[in-house]
Amino acid sequence: xxxxxxxxxxxxxxxxxxxxxxxxxxxxxxxxxxxxxxxxxxxxxxxxxxxxxxxxxxxxxxxxxxxxxxxxxxxxxxxxxxxxxxxxxxxxxxxxxxxxxxxxxxxxxxxxxxxxxxxxxxxxxxxxxxxxxxxxxxxxxxxxxxxxxxxxxxxxxxxxxxxxxxxxxxxxxxxxxxxxxxxxxxxxxxxxxxxxxxxxxxxxxxxxxxxxxxxxxxxxxxxxxxxxxxxxxxxxxxxxxxxxxxxxxxxxxxxxxxxxxxxxxxxxxxxxxxxxxxxxxxxxxxxxxxxxxxxxxxxxxxxxxxxxxxxxxxxxxxxxxxxxxxxxxxxxxxxxxxxxxxxxxxxxxxxxxxxxxxxxxxxxxxxxxxxxxxxxxxxxxxxxxxxxxxxxxxxxxxxxxxxxxxxxxxxxxxxxxxxxxxxxxxxxxxxxxxxxxxxxxxxxxxxxxxxxxxxxxxxxxxxxxxxxxxxxxxxxxxxxxxxxxxxxxxxxxxxxxxxxxxxxxxxxxxxxxxxxxxxxxxxxxxxxxxxxxxxxxxxxxxxxxxxxxxxxxxxxxxxxxxxxxxxxxxxxxxxxxxxxxxxxxxxxxxxxxxxxxxxxxxxxxxxxxxxxxxxxxxxxxxxxxxxxxxxxxxxxxxxxxxxxxxxxxxxxxxxxxxxxxxxxxxxxxxxxxxxxxxxxxxxxxxxxxxxxxxxxxxxxxxxxxxxxxxxxxxxxxxxxxxxxxxxxxx
Amino acid sequence: xxxxxxxxxxxxxxxxxxxxxxxxxxxxxxxxxxxxxxxxxxxxxxxxxxxxxxxxxxxxxxxxxxxxxxxxxxxxxxxxxxxxxxxxxxxxxxxxxxxxxxxxxxxxxxxxxxxxxxxxxxxxxxxxxxxxxxxxxxxxxxxxxxxxxxxxxxxxxxxxxxxxxxxxxxxxxxxxxxxxxxxxxxxxxxxxxxxxxxxxxxxxxxxxxxxxxxxxxxxxxxxxxxx
Numbered sequence: 011x012x013x014x015x016x017x018x019x020x021x022x023x024x025x026x027x028x029x030x031x032x033x034x035x036x037x038x039x040x041x042x043x044x045x046x047x048x049x050x051x052x053x054x055x056x057x058x059x060x061x062x063x064x065x066x067x068x069x070x071x072x073x074x075x076x077x078x079x080x081x082x083x084x085x086x087x088x089x090x091x092x093x094x095x096x097x098x099x100x101x102x103x104x105x106x107x108x109x110x111x112x113x114x115x116x117x118x119x120x121x122x123x124x125x126x127x128x129x130x131x132x133x134x135x136x137x138x139x140x141x142x143x144x145x146x147x148x149x150x151x152x153x154x155x156x157x158x159x160x161x162x163x164x165x166x167x168x169x170x171x172x173x174x175x176x177x178x179x180x181x182x183x184x185x186x187x188x189x190x191x192x193x194x195x196x197x198x199x200x201x202x203x204x205x206x207x208x209x210x211x212x213x214x215x216x217x218x219x220x221x222x223x224x225x226x227x228x229x230x231x232x233x234x235x236x237x238x239x240x241x242x243x244x245x246x247x248x249x250x251x252x253x254x255x256x257x258x259x260x261x262x263x264x265x266x267x268x269x270x271x272x273x274x275x276x277x278x279x280x281x282x283x284x285x286x287x288x289x290x291x292x293x294x295x296x297x298x299x300x301x302x303x304x305x306x307x308x309x310x311x312x313x314x315x316x317x318x319x320x321x322x323x324x325x326x327x328x329x330x331x332x333x334x335x336x337x338x339x340x341x342x343x344x345x346x347x348x349x350x351x352x353x354x355x356x357x358x359x360x361x362x363x364x365x366x367x368x369x370x371x372x373x374x375x376x377x378x379x380x381x382x383x384x385x386x387x388x389x390x391x392x393x394x395x396x397x398x399x400x401x402x403x404x405x406x407x408x409x410x411x412x413x414x415x416x417x418x419x420x421x422x423x424x425x426x427x428x429x430x431x432x433x434x435x436x437x438x439x440x441x442x443x444x445x446x447x448x449x450x451x452x453x454x455x456x457x458x459x460x461x462x463x464x465x466x467x468x469x470x471x472x473x474x475x476x477x478x479x480x481x482x483x484x485x486x487x488x489x490x491x492x493x494x495x496x497x498x499x500x501x502x503x504x505x506x507x508x509x510x511x512x513x514x515x516x517x518x519x520x521x522x523x524x525x526x527x528x529x530x531x532x533x534x535x536x537x538x539x540x541x542x543x544x545x546x547x548x549x550x551x552x553x554x555x556x557x558x559x560x561x562x563x564x565x566x567x568x569x570x571x572x573x574x575x576x577x578x579x580x581x582x583x584x585x586x587x588x589x590x591x592x593x594x595x596x597x598x599x600x601x602x603x604x605x606x607x608x609x610x611x612x613x614x615x616x617x618x619x620x621x622x623x624x625x626x627x628x629x630x631x632x633x634x635x636x637x638x639x640x641x642x643x644x645x646x647x648x649x650x651x652x653x654x655x656x657x658x659x660x661x662x663x664x665x666x667x668x669x670x671x672x673x674x675x676x677x678x679x680x681x682x683x684x685x686x687x688x689x690x691x692x693x694x695x696x697x698x699x700x701x702x703x704x705x706x707x708x709x710x711x712x713x714x715x716x717x718x719x720x721x722x723x724x725x726x727x728x729x730x731x732x733x734x735x736x737x738x739x740x
Numbered sequence: 741x742x743x744x745x746x747x748x749x750x751x752x753x754x755x756x757x758x759x760x761x762x763x764x765x766x767x768x769x770x771x772x773x774x775x776x777x778x779x780x781x782x783x784x785x786x787x788x789x790x791x792x793x794x795x796x797x798x799x800x801x802x803x804x805x806x807x808x809x810x811x812x813x814x815x816x817x818x819x820x821x822x823x824x825x826x827x828x829x830x831x832x833x834x835x836x837x838x839x840x841x842x843x844x845x846x847x848x849x850x851x852x853x854x855x856x857x858x859x860x861x862x863x864x865x866x867x868x869x870x871x872x873x874x875x876x877x878x879x880x881x882x883x884x885x886x887x888x889x890x891x892x893x894x895x896x897x898x899x900x901x902x903x904x905x906x907x908x909x910x911x912x913x914x915x916x917x918x919x920x921x922x923x924x925x926x927x928x929x930x931x932x933x934x935x936x937x938x939x940x941x942x943x944x945x946x947x948x949x950x951x952x953x954x955x956x957x958x959x960x961x962x963x964x965x966x967x
Contacts, residue, residue: 156848156849160849163881164750164752164793164794166753166789249790249793250749250750250790250794253750253752253790254750342749426851427848427849428848428850428851429851430879431851432851432877432879432941433752435759435943437950438950567949739846
């Protein structure tokens, strides 16, 4: 096929980008070369619209071993142990083919983690669907959940936490973000930087097929009515092969054969070979005849652009080929020496003894486009003025019922029961808590992880929303007794070519950066997913934040379930009565406008650190952060989990009870303490100038607000536990 | 006491089982599926996981792997063989225990705690236990036990049911049958009761920080029975 501008545009490149390619090469590329450029220069691989802004994110800290730029981030958890982690999106493929899209998302992120030498020890996910009434939602949800479970369960890695939401803005673009944590010894971390000349380049894993060709390009475009035609761009996952690949790689990594290793993810062999060579300032020569293929007559173009799963590229030390080959053969995996490193600084491809591509690597990487897209600053919306009359007709019990059974608050047990969350025998906090917690095998340490997003807040005011998500992640870690260490982010947005969507991105990133800097909670890895958009309609901005923290003595881990009758319950952090953008405002008052709750980073830090201090001193029996649905929702969940009730004190607060119970002010926690410790606890809180109130006392069976409002625990459970199961089985 | 845990390609509870056996005093060896001979063992365990990806029928390919001939011989000579989850599926495929394991009733993977009732204590696994109802953990997609009427009659005649799914009081009902198993059967013996296949994972319940500690009671009792 002759290459021209039209063909380039069909590859997702812009006319000026094509011109730039011709200028850089000083000639017209052939089709294989054009395919390689389109794969490297698309949004998904090149971050061309986001790079400029991502530089603002704080990525350093004394616990950071590796920040963004590698397969995943790495943090120090002491005693020569390190945690490798990252979150990644698989949104576009999951909408087209939910089972395989979600499954390969999970497979891809696990590969990113074990590529660095770490054994995956926990999976998490953040998944977002359209309105439950939308006719596609149920099947998409079922397919995604089966896909995540199908892959993670087979790999034998527990799925310990996650987040699910429904919002009509995802009707045409669901979000599937998968996160993995792996454990590695600090001195056995593997990187993707190639080094040395004439080193053998090894291909291992599955064979290459025609699946997933142009997957990364598909993920860099909006959807239209023809999306069904894009099914062949979705990869097909094989978790069994990945399990073998994991064991084989870890076996090879135990020795000293590997110089560099990179998984073949988005843009397959193209991006893996180019990234390794680029990082090592080397060239690479590949003989495509040697690549193990699943199908006959595959062309160089197809081999280079295939996104077949479960494949790795390795640069080996000379002379280690036989040793490596034996290991991969033991695990029944393909193994082939397909090329070598060179000093040409070019990628040179050969097929049937002919050179089929020869491109200077810097043109693909350093010279890839970078755009300073136009963006619009969002104004802080005006506050709604609610009057007491707005609330007077509302009964607290009715409101509570509606909120607890709302699809974004209700129990997601139907989902996480389908994920193996206990395999590996170290899960000490299961899904459904503030964070999932796994022990570091064979030690007294445990790692907590949580994934959060608040699209509604980000939509109402991106800067505040960005801060809020980081703060919520921080609180979720604190609530289980973990010291927050670092985060990974998955930035899901609409089209960067739309000024408003781009503005949402820029300001969310700004907010994330501010909060992460203030809380000393750096970003060590992440991924950007733009074009979550069907025709002109984009999703609500949905940055997902995956936080990781350390519990030095796992016996000090905290759960949210109320523990003991007669214990006291305190609310830490100040309740101001911020109703705008709360779930209450949206579903009870049907009010969608107004600013999100303000995020005061000083209070977040101060309150969080004080809670951690109280946990360290063994004062806290249970804890839960207050988020969606407000104070009474949080208390109800603690009642449900602990099978205990609470008698709430009559509020000394002057505000309306509705505002007090359902507002979504930030920086708040509910804690349970033994009455004998009250003096000590309040002394510490007072000393740190932390606002607190005594909320009530734990009793059996009932949540009692005053003589008018009594709700039994069984009622709370029935409100909260049935919606999703009924929806899925109806 | 010596134990062996077989690792098939795709096994993923092999390490967990190794940890549990060692914790309760077994000297455990990991045995590769492609080996010819079992090491000298007092107990052989087929662990959970997705052997060969469960691609043909769960457990089917593993039941034909090289080591299995010596496991089958060991079982036939009276040796103790325990299959957990995928291991149970493998046992069913070898024919060492009767029946089959179908997909769960709602076609969904289930990971949760369940109660089980011990049916028979005249066997080396459950002998001397001082309680009948246990809280165990299940995690499977194909645990829906089924067999023919004739097989069921034989199973009952020989008292081969090991454990039933039940409520916390030990009553058997549909509501506490997580996967649709025939007669709430969660585990089953061969006629001689030296081979046990069961869906629950006792190895996931071996300390108080995990899902529970009834697994500890099981393993502790097991090793004492073997001494």
